[in-house]
Amino acid sequence: MAEGIKLEQKHGKSRVRVARVWRNVNGGSSDVIVEWKVGISLLSDCLPAYASGDNSAIVATDTMKNTVYVKAKECSEVVAVEDFAIVLGKHFTSFYPQVSGAIIKIIEKPWERVVVDGRPHEHGFKLGSEKRTTKVTVKKCGSLEVESGLEEFALLKTTKSGFERFVRDKYTILPDTRERMLATEISAFWRYDLKSVAEISEKSISFSEIHSEVKNLLASTFFGPANGGVYSPSVQNTLFLMGKAVLNRFSRVASIHLRMPNIHFLPVNLRGRDNQIIVQFADDVYTPTDEPHGTIEATLTRASSKL
Incomplete structure (x- = not known):
């Protein structure tokens, strides 16, 4: 509450595009690639930024963008899009005292391994059709909501x-x-x-x-x-x-x-x-x-x- 006005707010970064390649997965010679479009919304105690121009509690959205790349780098093993969203949510709610919750939305682009002469190619991929999605909400208290999904899944008979x-x-x-x-x-x-x-x-x-x-x-x-x-x-x-x-x-x-x-x-x-x-x-x-x-x-x- 500030000046008799109730404020509900969140801020974040949208459309953060990141691709992660894992080389020679499971000791073999095959690469794995994912391409994600990440959206981040933080629920935080930064009322002074709105009421008096005091930005001391704001996590810069550019910092959020950079965090996506750092956490992708730290994933040394292949992770599902849901797992990566949980990693981000846990980081923001534990690293910043003023952040009470994080909502992470990710759309995964459908890169699929190509087959050449009947065999899966080691490092060749083609763009598929339907997109994989997730929405993960992590609260500082440890509560968790995970929603998975797919979009543009075209079927016809x-x-x-x-x-x-x-x-x-x-x-x-x-x-x-x-x-x-x-x-x-x-x-x-x-x-x-x-x-x-x-x-x-x-x-x-x-x-x-x-x-x-x-x-x-x-x-x-x-x-x-x-x-x-x-x-x-x-x-x-x-x-x-x-x-x-x-x-x-x-x-x-x-x-x-x-x-x-x-x-x-x-x-x-x-x-x-x-x-x-x-x-x-x-x-x-x-x-x-x-x-x-x-x-x-x-x-x-x-x-x-x-x-």
């Missing part, structure tokens, strides 16, 4: 999708169908049941392994078996089944939020001026469009979770 028996009124022109394309670009964010930093050291969690398995499980639930697939009566139902599958598989995941825009492929029918048919749609030629699109999202949480 050419059949086994429909949408019917929805609300109809005078504005409705969409016909019922049991045969349509289903395409989406998934954003998924799941929160772990972690409560404190101490749990990380007590119980080893392979964030990278869980991330890979969640991604595969979302895809396999979306598509169904390789032979025959699975029918989707709506994006809503498919979303629910995907989220439920993740909660059923991973006991450490307390909740998951899924956002699945319905990216449309519109049937093409063309007629000439004299009404002759130029293109007759037969589940074959479409106009892809991502604007406008339907937006479906939901959060699934375990009934026993307090999150």
